[in-house]
Amino acid sequence: MVTLLSALTSRNPLLDTSRVSEGPNTESADKSPLTWIPWEEFSYDNLMAIFEKQVSARYEGPSTSLSDALPLDLQICNEQTFELALHRFIMPTVNHCLDVSSTKPHYGPGSRCPHPSAKPDWSCIGRGKYCNYVPGDTKLSAKFWPSMLRTHILEWKKVVGQVVAYQAKYASRYGFIITDEVLIVMRLTREGTADGIAAGRMNRLGTSHGVDYNDGEGDSFVNTTASFVDNNPMDWELNPPEYAIVPWSAHGRKRLTVKLALWCLAMLAVKGGNHIDYSYPELNSWRLAGDRYIHNSSGVSKRHLRQRVAIQSHGLYESAGWNYEEGEASSSGQGQSGYGYGESGDNEDEYNEDNEHDEDEHDDDDEDDEDEENDDGDQDDDIHNNEPDDEVYANVGNADDTGGDAESSTYEGEGVAGPVHDHVSDTETIVAGVRLMRVTIKKRLITRKPYYVDARGREVNTDISEWTRVRHHYELRDRRRVYVADTFPL
Numbered sequence: 001m002v003t004l005l006s007a008l009t010s011r012n013p014l015l016d017t018s019r020v021s022e023g024p025n026t027e028s029a030d031k032s033p034l035t036w037i038p039w040e041e042f043s044y045d046n047l048m049a050i051f052e053k054q055v056s057a058r059y060e061g062p063s064t065s066l067s068d069a070l071p072l073d074l075q076i077c078n079e080q081t082f083e084l085a086l087h088r089f090i091m092p093t094v095n096h097c098l099d100v101s102s103t104k105p106h107y108g109p110g111s112r113c114p115h116p117s118a119k120p121d122w123s124c125i126g127r128g129k130y131c132n133y134v135p136g137d138t139k140l141s142a143k144f145w146p147s148m149l150r151t152h153i154l155e156w157k158k159v160v161g162q163v164v165a166y167q168a169k170y171a172s173r174y175g176f177i178i179t180d181e182v183l184i185v186m187r188l189t190r191e192g193t194a195d196g197i198a199a200g201r202m203n204r205l206g207t208s209h210g211v212d213y214n215d216g217e218g219d220s221f222v223n224t225t226a227s228f229v230d231n232n233p234m235d236w237e238l239n240p241p242e243y244a245i246v247p248w249s250a251h252g253r254k255r256l257t258v259k260l261a262l263w264c265l266a267m268l269a270v271k272g273g274n275h276i277d278y279s280y281p282e283l284n285s286w287r288l289a290g291d292r293y294i295h296n297s298s299g300v301s302k303r304h305l306r307q308r309v310a311i312q313s314h315g316l317y318e319s320a321g322w323n324y325e326e327g328e329a330s331s332s333g334q335g336q337s338g339y340g341y342g343e344s345g346d347n348e349d350e351y352n353e354d355n356e357h358d359e360d361e362h363d364d365d366d367e368d369d370e371d372e373e374n375d376d377g378d379q380d381d382d383i384h385n386n387e388p389d390d391e392v393y394a395n396v397g398n399a400d401d402t403g404g405d406a407e408s409s410t411y412e413g414e415g416v417a418g419p420v421h422d423h424v425s426d427t428e429t430i431v432a433g434v435r436l437m438r439v440t441i442k443k444r445l446i447t448r449k450p451y452y453v454d455a456r457g458r459e460v461n462t463d464i465s466e467w468t469r470v471r472h473h474y475e476l477r478d479r480r481r482v483y484v485a486d487t488f489p490l
Helices: 006-010 046-049 079-089 091-098 153-169 258-272
Strands: 106-109 122-125 136-138 176-180 182-187 209-211 218-224 242-247 286-289 292-295 435-438 450-454 459-461 469-470 473-477 479-486
Touching: 006 079, 046 176, 079 091, 079 136, 091 106, 091 258, 122 136, 122 258, 136 153, 153 176, 153 459, 176 258, 182 258, 242 258, 292 435
Parallel strands: 136 176, 435 479
Antiparallel strands: 106 122, 176 182, 182 242, 209 218, 286 292, 450 459, 469 473, 473 479
16 A cells, blocks of 8 residues: 555655756845754654654555656756646645645645735645645755855845745745755744743734635735734744755655655644744644643644653743634644643543544544554654754654665754753653643632542642642642642632
8 A cells, every 4th residue: 555655755856957047046135034943843753753643544646656757847947947847746746645634735836825925936725725824935956055054145045034024924834945955844933022021912813814715706815803013923023943954855764855844844834733923832742622632733632642742832932812713723722721731541532634623623422433642652852963053954764764865964054053042841741640630729618718629529628838830720749640720719
């Protein structure tokens, strides 16, 4: 059986770029960053820990064989001919693999998501709406390469700044640059403010640009129901973008390839949320939503977690009251309280990709479906061990296990390997046997002493000194449980 993974890791065509001429790139001064930082989480091992189940499905798209390609089909003269090759040899495979998902992400021309001041080469739509979840731009390696940051910084800023501007204008967390040598995936983060400032801000609604082709009008629309004027990402201060580089030549088993990276990027954006926030939970983490756990990247919903996993919602800052489309899983865990703890047990019910429910789509009638949760295994935390001045490729996997070309793990350049500022961790590791129980702390009618009802139904007197304040709630632990209360009456 041909799986999605085998199709997505198939060989890309060998392009003839001998006729491409060098030249300047398009000027862009909107959101030009001064540098970028490695996005170390975007690695083969980490992405497979999230999407291993999904990419194991049967591939029923067109053949990935390149045997019918004529020499002139592979000859690249300019960006237009390169885009034509992408539309023929790359995107059909990616889109057929994405079509298996219930949200139907799809890559196509950027023009199908009109914007008054943005014309990206690529768009990724999903959920039946023409909103650009992942804007992208096509470039030729003769005009742009990642290490330009050190050697031709003005040209580097034109290209990277252009895509950052597209991401800001479409309010999209993710974006990409694709050349005939590399794919560069990028993620934006809003620049943080001093402690206490963000918490006192008014809530804001996200601005999204899209077009509804079903209403007969075809006019672009903007959701501008913002509670105050700070709702335009183009007016925000943004951190340097995070980036990961995937070589065009990467292919074969256990390799992060261009097609696989594009597939994962679309799934992250459409399934896990694409708004721009101050910080994000780890890609392979879960959040608690009522009595279910939602994966922050895949949107998969479970009632129980059986293994050690990361439970995260908010990061350093609040997610600032963003609104999400119905059924869209928010990567920031918007609306949920900080920490959660997974429940261990033998009886596990979860939804798979074919019957998955996002944050607001829980259907308890279907809880008989039972799948095995993806095992994230023992993953190395230090996937990258680069010098500060090295520009890093994404961890594409082990070339020894493939028939593909062995790629260097670093690209001589000028990335800054490290965070812009330290983040307060919102991660907890689940300890087997410890269960989460949400309780409400009340006061007794006469004595006014606080109490809660424990797992055995007993009313237990308590005091605030017994509870630990954790971000947005209070915790009380015993040998077998963690009691969580949203508030403590004074």
